[in-house]
Amino acid sequence: MSHLLSCHSLKRQQGDRVLLSVDQLVLELGQTYLLTGANGAGKTTLLRALAGLDSARCANFEFEGVQRSLSPYPRKLHRRIGFVHHHPILFSTSVVANITFGLHATGASRPEAAQRADAAITWAGIRPLVDTPPQALSAGEKQRVALARVHAMDPVLYLLDEPTANLDENGRDLVTRLIDAISKEGRTLLIACHDRELLNLSGVTRLNMTAGRLEVAS
């Protein structure tokens, strides 16, 4: 059994409104999942719950073979689960400081952080951007820096919220290549995806959401 993550009856409610009601979610190690569905179907809510940003109830949450709670969310899970916003925000420091942020936050030493950030910069092909102020970067460039920032932490699961939405063709191409590279590294990806943009990735499993419910699409 190589389940990376499994949970049963994952629920999030706001008042009477059910935002999320997933009977079962199982993610296998090294798989890429595309989470599709209309606006408001609960794709972002599901990702945010798994990233620990929104509280959700879950009967049985297991990650890397260990029973965990989803809320309160254990801080150490952030090292293993990376999340990138729909429109990622960069701290208004520098590109390098953005990439080392998570490394410093999780206790990496300065030389180690510098070295891993450097590797992430090379990996994402963003070396030409390192001297540009983060707020001056284009949407596609921000997305790549955000991916590098998460990649530097080497999580086992990536949660990406519409990573290629609103990007021009070139940006979409570069970001898709990075996602493909993550998948080839044997990492697990759960990608919310509004349209068919990412379907040219090979070997993906499609999950479809409707009104907070999840189904495995054919």
Place this chain on the structure above:
Amino acid sequence: MQLIETTQEALRLLFVGDSELWQIVWISLKISIGALLLVTPLAIVAGYLLATQRFPGRRILVVVVQALFAFPTVVVGLLLYMLLSRHGPLGSLQLLFTQTAMVIGQMLIAAPILIAFTLSAVQGADARVRETAIVLGAGRVRTALSVLREVRFGVMAAVFNGFGRVISEVGCALMVGGNIAGMTRNMPTAIALETTKGEFAQGVALGIVLMTLALSVNFAMSWAQGAGDQRR
């Protein structure tokens, strides 16, 4: 024309470096900057917590802070006077009519401004800043520092605003300081005193210093707010 003569005399006092006058300016700056240095860190923490934490009574606290914003400074002075006077609960500390009492008074006056400004700056921050810090594994302190860093211009505006309020405040300083020459006489209390004595020159000179300071602070504040807006 008395006004012209007075102004000429005031300018003379300013430019010949009248020691009494500059001592008053120095005392003013020392007390106000000291008060801000002490209260700013606490107020920023309070403002941040009010903006980000959800707990029972939070809304009431926010309303109280905003109400204290408009609290007359003489009333702050009155309450502090009663606390510090010889028969008051804190009378044994013998702080009444000292610079320390004035610093405490100015801290109380500046606190609601600093808290309310920080609160609104943090509330106005993009939620993704805080969330990004969290998902990258940051703890509470690092997350707070990241958010405050992003809204630093708003926080700076808060500090300038607080300074503008305390440097020109007369009621509380007069009551708990006592306007003792060379000790607790600051610019506003000196102006009030000189005017009642009919000696306008020093009052006008101090008024010029105070106006210049207030204008500089306002410029600094507009700059901070403008710089903050540009970043969006």
